[in-house]
Amino acid sequence: MAQGNADLVTVGRRIRHFRSARGLTLEQLGAAVGAAPSQLSLVENGRREPKLSLLRALAAALEVELSELLADEAPDPRSALEIELTRAQASPLYASTGLPVVRPTRGTPTEVLEALVGMHRELARRMREQIATPEQARRANTEQREWMRARDNYLPDIEQEAEERVRATGHTQGALTHREVALMAEQLGFELLYVDDLPRSTRSITDLANGRIFLPPASIPGGHGLRSMALQAIAHRVLGHEAPGDYATFLKQRLEINYFAAACLMPRAAAVAYLQGAKKRRELAVDDFRDAFGVTHESAAQRLTNLATAHLDLRVHFLRVGYDGAIYRVYENDGLPLPADVTGAVEGQFACREFGARAALSSNQHTTALAQYTDTPAGTFWCETQVGSGDDGRFSITFGVPFDNAKWFRGRETTVRRQSSCPDPRCCQNPPASLEERWKDAAWPSARAHAHILSPLPSGNFPGVDDAELYDFLERHSGAAE
Structure with missing residues (x-):
């Protein structure tokens, strides 16, 4: 039961x-x-x-x-x-x-x-x-996370759509190529164009009037990300999205295009066959899954959460934690105790210092994933964490499972084990009594705000996009299509 x-x-x-x-x-x-x-x-x-x-x-x-x-x-x-x-x-x-x-x-x-x-x-x-001020975004994010948890993070309709689109390009195995992504766009009546003057507030722009999708230059580092950007833009058309009328709709559309892109880059049939084989050998690993399909570590870890429960009978958790310990992205259906505010929002809360997500950030070893067991009030969990770097500094990507499911993963033999009693503040939030007594009346820090979480919702037809820059860009490039 x-x-x-x-x-x-x-x-x-x-x-x-x-x-x-x-x-x-x-x-x-x-x-x-x-x-x-x-x-x-x-x-x-x-x-x-x-x-x-x-x-x-x-x-x-x-x-x-x-x-x-x-x-x-x-x-x-x-x-x-x-x-x-x-x-x-x-x-x-x-x-x-x-x-x-x-x-x-x-x-x-x-x-x-x-x-x-x-x-x-x-x-x-x-x-x-x-x-109850600019918390609409956090509430919408919480509702969406709970909606996805109820579905085990698995959306079969989008899975099916992605498989059909990939199959129509002639793709059969291996990593989806840039040429195949371009062909997918052509089948929808769009051309992929790479430009170096995209507005700073956008990742891509689709010109519906002239059938063009504008992307950053193809020579940028980590070019594998361009496939994902293009697929996300294509997804809006495939999934029949209209301009979002509210933030919750915008958030849902973003989730769906990210899901579609991942399902194209790691198609369900091929990905499930690969993962089931690895599970049978007791060699499941995000690293191997990443390399098999030529994607980022974060994309592979998130895609694994899509397929783990529905096809591998595994309950899992995923965390992206910033250099400061704040949770930026999260999914769990395995009962991992996570911090939350009164609305249920987890994003912006601080992960326990004993979690692998925080331990890896303070480690000097960043070339390989850190595996560890963590004893919590909800049981023991195994996880592996990889550290990366981005525009906002270092971050960690964690994928984990309850103790009983660690047997399917490489890294299960780790001897690293930590104890967490969070959300009890005595675990890692409260300072030692002696230090608090000494400094509580003598310290006045200036806090760094998590702007993406605490700021008011951006205005405009598409939240976060500068409409003036957007329309000026399209006007500048409209002559090339005439």
């Missing part, structure tokens, strides 16, 4: 409700289903996931349908308070306070539960008020 922690709490409270209604003790119910009372106590408190066989036995002993035990709603008003309190105390917001968890018992007065739940509601409300 795949249940999240909150669902486990609800199921546990429903079991306790039906047991109490029938006047059964834990010992009596345990004897009826062949389970220890201590085991049932953990289940009722939402601290252990019951097997389906145990749930069926419990339903029979309690004389209810299995669906009754698994219903989403609380069985009674008091249980609803207990469940809400448990959820609130499990949130990153409460964990960041460093306060102890209050576990409600049968002897806890209802008015105490009402007061505690009311306090958590008010705390969450005040936090929302504090950040």
Whole structure:
């Protein structure tokens, strides 16, 4: 039974409700289903996931349908308070306070539960008020991440479209070439042109009137990125995008064009066959996947997250972390504990210093991936991290899985192991008490803002694009098409 922690709490409270209604003790119910009372106590408190066989036995002993035990709603008003309190105390917001968890018992007065739940509601409300300024982008980003997690980061319709477009170019194996990308554009009625005067706010420009896609010069370093830029521009046409009317639509379109480009550069059939073979040999590695298809390490790691759950039966996580430790891009469906604000936004939060993403940035070894195991409150995870450099400085790319799935990956033999208790601030956020006492009244730093996360949404028809520069560019180049 795949249940999240909150669902486990609800199921546990429903079991306790039906047991109490029938006047059964834990010992009596345990004897009826062949389970220890201590085991049932953990289940009722939402601290252990019951097997389906145990749930069926419990339903029979309690004389209810299995669906009754698994219903989403609380069985009674008091249980609803207990469940809400448990959820609130499990949130990153409460964990960041460093306060102890209050576990409600049968002897806890209802008015105490009402007061505690009311306090958590008010705390969450005040936090929302504090950040309800230019947070639209972060909220939209959070909603999109949750939407993708619900689909295991896999979009079969775009996968199918990409495979058909790649097949139409005559491509059969190996890396997709620049010529094949150009042919794909021609099949849609567009010509690829490389120019050195693109507006600084754009990566490419599509001239719909004259059937041209403008890209940076083909001689720029890392020319493999030009294939991706061209494919992203092509994707807008293939996927039928219209000018975005709001930021959420813009964000969704960006996700879809990135997905389409990756699915073309690493086509599903070929990529899955390669990855399944590597898994069978217990030699899965982002490095090898990257080299097999001639893409960047980041692209390979992200593409692996698309295919891992749907085709390899693996739950995974991906992080791009900046030189300062801030999370810039993230995906997880394996339960890795991540920092989040009250809206659920992870981007802009600081990754735990014990995570491989941070450890690799502080390491002197950047030529090979760093593999490590990390013990967390949610279990042990294995990951590999590669460090790179960009316009904004060094960054790390991390791909990881839960401990049990490390056996399929090269690097599983690493002896590097770290302990993380985040989001508990005592893990790596709070300074030593002696240093805080010495410096808290004598320090006045000037903070570096994460402009891409905290700034107001850019204006214009396409967020972040300077319309004046865009139209001036098209006007300058329009003569070449006449």
